[in-house]
Structures are given as C-alpha cells and as structure tokens.
Amino acid sequence: MTHPLHYWRQKNRYYHEDLERLHRFFVPPGLRILEIGSGTGSLLNALQPSFGVGIDWDAEIVAQAQRQFPHLHFRVQDAHTLDKQDPILAEPFDVILLVNTLGYLADVQQVLERLRRFCTPRTRLILSYHNPLWEPLLSLATVLKQRMPLPAANWLSAGDVANLLHLAGYEVIQQGKRLLLPRRIPLLSTLINRFIAPLPGINALCLTEYTIARPQPDPAWDPPLEEQPSCTVVIPARNEAGNIRRCVQQLPEMGSRTEIIFVEGHSSDDTWAEIQRVQDEYQGIRTIQALRQEGKGKGDAVRKGFAAASGDVLIILDADLTVQAEELPKFFRAVASGRCDFANGCRLVYPLKPEAMPRLNQWANRFFAALLSHILGIRIKDSLCGTKALWREDYWQIAKLRQEWGDFDPFGDFDLLLGAAKRTLKILDIPVRYFPRTYGRSNIQHVRDGLRLLQICAFALSRFKGS
Template sequence: MMTDQSKSPDLVFPADPPGSESTWRSKSRMSRSGRLASGVRYKNSLIRCIRNIIPKCSRILHIGSGDGSLLSGLEPEVGVGVEPALDLVDKATADYPQYSFHSSEFEGFEIEGKFDFVLIADVLLDVYDIDAMMRKVRVACSPDTRVVVTNYSQVWRPILKFLRFLRIARPRFGNTWFSPGDVRSAFERTGFQLLSERCEVLFPSRLPIVSSLFNRFLSQLPVFRWFCLHRIYVARLDPEPITPKPSVTVLVPARNESGNIPRLMSEVPEMGSFTEVIFVEGNSTDDTWEVLQEAIAQRNDPLYRLIKQPGKGKGDAVRAGFAEARGDILMILDADLTVAPDMLPRFYEAVSSGRAEFANGTRLVYQMHDRAMRFLNLLGNHFFAKAFTYVMGQPIRDTLCGTKVLTRESYNKIVANRDFFGEFDPFGDFDLLFGAARLNMKILDVPVRYGERVYGETNISRFRHGTLLFRMLFVGARKLKFR
C-alpha cells in the first residue's frame, strides 16, 4: 500500500469501475501488480499485527497473497496463497517455494483441505463480489477455523487519495470502501459469526520510538483508535451442535471443604453421554482428604475419582485435574458450593450447542444473598470486569467466578500456547480466560445464582489477592492489548 520513499509509476485508471466485469478484473489485477511489489515497511507492520492473532506453524490459506512476503512472514507450517495477478504468483512461487500459490480470482478459487486460519488481508477494495468470495472461504473452514480480515479505515480515504496525488502512495483501481457495518453484514449473510475486531496501525511509516508509541499504545486508546489505518476482524463459521453427544468431566478443587463433601457427592447432575467427577484435594489442614476417601469408597463409582494436588493454588489444582480428565467437556466447580451444582447443565448447553467455546460464569447478574459477597469485593469485581473486557476484547462480566467450562479440544489449544503468557496465574481463571481470548475463542457469559458459603472460610484474601489481580491485569494488557 505505502511505498518506501519510492515514486510510483504512471498508472491511469477510470474514476469509476467500468460496466464490464472482465474489464474491471483486468484493471484490478494490473493495479495489484504495480501496488503490491513494494511497501516493505508497511508489510512488516501488518505482519506484526497479524502475528498477534495467528501463531507460527499454523495452516494458513491467504486470500490476496500478493508476492508471498506476508504469508512467509507468518511462518506457517502449511501456507497456501490465492492471488489473481499472475506475475505476483510467479514471484511468490520463486521466492517462497516451500509454500503453494495459485492464480485465481478471489471469488473463484478451488482449494482442497481445511485450514487453521484464512487470512484476507487488504483485498476488500479489489473484490468484485464479497459474498461469492466468502462462500468459497466457507469450504476451506472447519468449526475451529478462524477467518482474519484486515480492511482499510474509511477515515484514511482522503489521506490516501492525497498521498497518491503526491505520488507517495501507489495508485489503485479498486474503489469499494467497506465500512465496519458492511463487513459485519457480509459475515452474517454468508454464515460467519464475528468474534472480535480491533484497530491497528496509527502511524504506518517507521520512525524509532514514535512508531512504537503510536502503533502499540495510542492505537488502542479511545479516540485514537478511530484514526487507525486498519480494522482487523476475526470470525468463525456459524456454530453447530457438537456431535455425538459429548461427555463431561466436572473438576472440583477442594481445600478445607470437608463439610461440603456430602452435598457435592449427591448434587452433581448427570450430563452428556457420561459425567465424570474428579476431586482434587489441595493439602487441607482439616479432614477433607479423609472425608473424600470415605465418600468415594462408599459410592463405589469409577466415574468418581480423587487425586492429591501436587502443588499449591487453584491453578495448579485445575491443571492436575484436567490432565486426568476423560470427558469431552471440562467443567470447574468450586467446592464451597456458593454456585450450586444444578447450574452446570446450562453451561453444558452453551458449549455442547456450539454457541460458546468457553462458558464463563457470572455472579453479577442475579441478586445475591445478603452475605454472599462483601461490598468492597463487589466493587472490585465490577471494576475488574470492565477492565478485563477492555483488555480481552470480548465482554466478560465476571472474571473471578470459579465456574468455567470449555471443551477438551479448546483446553488443549490453550495449553499448547501457554508459553505466550508464561507461569503467571495462581488463580487458574486468567490462564484460561487469557488463553481463550488470545486464540479468539467464543467466550460466553452464563449467569449463576451466587449464594452464601455455609461451611468453612473463604480462601480469598481481599487485599493480597486484589494486588495479584492488578498484576493479572497488567500481564493481560501487555500481552493482549498493547502488544
């Protein structure tokens, strides 16, 4: 798009697209050939943005692959490019023989196989029929595929026109500027669900310190972000129910909860093809371990199991329990019973229906018991809910509700990408939430009734854990928002 201080050749296009589709496509291909052969710095800034969405070693289908440099910069395990300009396809094939490039119109490609990501980068202005293109994209998608679309902001339209007049930017033929509403409607019409959108690249040229300040920080702040060059959308196929009927593992971390064990043993409902219940005993100072051993022995059910937590903290308990789980859907239920087990089927429905890939409980919708949550805790939960919603880019009403549900497949993906955040979360909530947000999973809040603890004392320290929450917020902001 933007050149590196080079003059663009004299290319003259009609002011309006001609009536003939074939003539329009011919002019568009010529425009792409002249435009996409340069702009190294601009491409590098785009690669930086997309790398935050598409991990290395992914299977990527790139629509509008140009000379192949953007696809190569993402370092895919499998890379396939589609580009209508034949000279760009030839260049990409010569420069990056490890990937496959095909000459085809955006609306007419035929590619076999499914991909982790379909990238549609900066091509909407050149697309003759966006609905036809998106229908082709559907064929390359599985339910886990993420479609990533980058599109120019209309705010930059007069700026780019002026830069082309000064011969600083390349001329282009396409003249279809899609608004954010147009892009969202195209997803909806063609069977896709929008997951997130963010603004990127406030300063498209490279200038030490200034570029980083504008593109990493200011671009994500209110007001400033509306002036970004790009809006990046992430979508998935419209959800479908999981088949066959998925099984369930309910994980119950339990530390100093011996008085709640009888209710837990009797109240966990049956869900799916089978329901496994794993208790992870957290080195209690009371008789929780002994009570659990006796209760499980009396039940004599192989689906009810007990393990001893190897480390400390709820996060460690969750990891230890999920490593032993056999269910297709994984659930976390706190042993304090402030969220009743009979709430779990609504989480199962949200995930098994495909509407959510990660179901997050929220205690802040229904009225609580008078003594269920102290006033300062309530204020803190509301504050952190808004802060983490901003950081993660998806609405999260309650980050600290212990009831969280996701598929085994989603959990395994979070584990595989855990190095991105590192070992930072003693709670276990943010390891999962941040991982799901990083991978653009569909997170859905599920309201729960939050009751008063009837046995034992809370394991939460208001001020010490509040400090840790600010640390979690800083980690999330640095890794997810200002990256």
C-alpha cells in the same frame, strides 16, 4: 521485472511488519492456511503453515510469489468464483486470511459465502482492513506518492464487516484496532503504538482494524447421550469438608460419561478425608478421582485436575457451591453443541444478595471485566467467576502458551481467558445464580488479590495491545 507491489511493501515496511506481528499472534505455526489476496506471499510465508495456499487475481505477482516461496502454493483465481476443482483446494483449511482484501471485492458477501465450502466448524477467518476514518489521510498519501495507487475501495467499518459475516453464515469471535502511527520514527513509533494506541477512545483512531470469525454452529444439535462428548468436572477444594458430599449429590450426569476430579489444596480441616470417604461411598456409581495439590493457588489446582482429566469437555466447579452444580449442564451444552468454544460463568445478571457478593466486590468484578473486554476485543461481563468450560484439546493448546507466558495467574481465571482469546476461541457468558456460602470462609484476600489482578491486566495489555 519486479512487481511494483514489492517496492511499495518495502517503502511501507513498518506497516507490513505490524500486520505480520498481528497475524503471528493469533495464528500458531503448522496450520493449513488459505490467503485470499496473497500478493507477494510474504505474510503467508511468515505464518509458517504446514500447507499454505495463496489466491490472487494478478498473474505476475502470483508467478513471482511462487518462485520466491516454492514450498507454498499460489494460484491465479477470482475469489468470487473459487471452487474445489483444484486439488490443492480439495481439503478444508484451519485459517482463511483476507488481509486488506475486503475493500477491493466486487461482492464481499458472495466471497464470504463461497469461502464456507473451505471451512470446518473449527476454521477461523481473519479479516484485516483499514479504518474508514483514515480514508482522507490515505488518499493524501497516495497523492504524495507515499502509498501504492489503488482502485476505488469499499470503506467498511467493523460493524459493516460483522453484518456481512452474519449474512454469510459466520459469527464474530473478536474485533480490534491497532497501529496509530504507521511509519517508523525511532522511539516515537514505539511510544505511540505500544502505549498510547491501546487507550480507550484513542484506540478508535487506529489505522488497522481486524475481525476474527468462525462458521455459525448448527442450532439443532441434540444427539443421543451415547453420541455426545464425555465430560470431566474438576473441583478444587481447600477447607471445604462440609461441601464435598453435596458436590457429588448435586452434580448431574452430562454427556456420554461424567468424571469428577477433586483436587485438595493443603486444607486445615477434614477435606481430604471427606473426599476419600465420598469416593469410596460412590465407587461403582460415579467416576471419582481424588488428587492432592503439591503447588499453591486455585490455578495450580485446576491445572493438576485438567492434566489428569479424560473427558472431552472440561468444566471447573468451585467446591464452595456458590455456583450450584445443577448449573453445569448449561456449560456442557454450550461447548458440546458448538455454540461456543469457551463457556464463561457470569454471576452479574441475576440479583445478588450482599452476603453472596458485597457491593464493592460487584463493582470490582465489573471493572476488571470491562478492562479485560477492552484488552481482548471481546465482551466479557464477569471475568472472575470460577465456573468455566472448554474442550480438552483447546485447553492443551492454551497450556502450551505457558512456555511463552509463564505461570502468571495464581487464580486460573485470567490464564484461561487470555489463552482462549489468543487461540481465537469463541467465548460466551453463561448467566448463573450466585449464592452465599453455607460452609467455611472465602479464601479471597481483597487488597492482595486486587493488586494481583491489576498486574495480570497489565500483562494482558502488553501481550494483546503491545505485541
């Protein structure tokens, strides 16, 4: 006999298909996945795990899921008492899912605390749940037999979930809402859910809320230098001959080894020759590579430098030194210690001189940061600072997205930020002081580049809110 859950899933297929799209967006195939409250197993199967385990309290639905998806592993267990005695739970997981499960747990904090034993520092928890504003509508849907009858639920807000995660030893990476019309109505559902639901204000009314979290890092990280990760600093340089030597002189050694890669980009001054002179002068003292750019744009230069990098942690330093090289250890330690996966420079904390960043530029930066924060579901105060840091292994996961997204960003800032958000990396702003140039002129063209940034934000909106 087919379990009633199959009937209700089919009746509300449009809603469940949207849940699948949401999770497929954040979870690439080939990971080890544990799902708490796995139900029919359809979502777990849709994510194409290399090793998938589903836990549910209902023996009948577990048996049917195991028959339907024999390549996955389903168990009847109570999430409150889950342990590693079962061999399939002996190894940690890359992703742990709780999809519409939090509302029916007797003790949410206890379950979240228990799940830590199945985590590594890189594990991601993805929790989805109903917006409490929908409680009256969903209760009515149950009365009208449009929704499966369920026991009394915990109606948790995003703030409640964030607080419970913090108490259980996790930190939130990002939160979001989606799906304003959970039934398929030709044309209307697409119009409302893709174009109206993402709008500020209206987005707060959406049915599905989600939170992505990770285990809190060890605050006491301070190993000896030889045990720390290595580091590569990539310095794109176009018409920056007067700053090359200062870049090397001011750049501190970081971690177990620091590599410097200059990427020269079609300069009309003496930049390339100066890079070669400095490289020769520091031979045997500093590890310096010198590359010439075939393509155009800072983003292309950064990608070329990252492709040649050997360090564990990758850092971008603009050759104009408007952000000082002495600031880079803050970025290195933030990533190497695990406090974040992606360190994003923020120039909008300390006072700014008008000659460093005119008032109009400041407001433009704040606008694009606020817009991107809304789209990505994370807090970013400065989306356009060129100084950033991340793990090399994470960069290559971001780089794979170009096969799907293409090279949409000539600047390199949004390319990395969007990729980091999609790969569920923990992003933190690193406040830095921003100084006027002492050599050369800015390569920014305000009107042209502003229009490009708007196009990039539209692209991000289509991927993150319209997927």
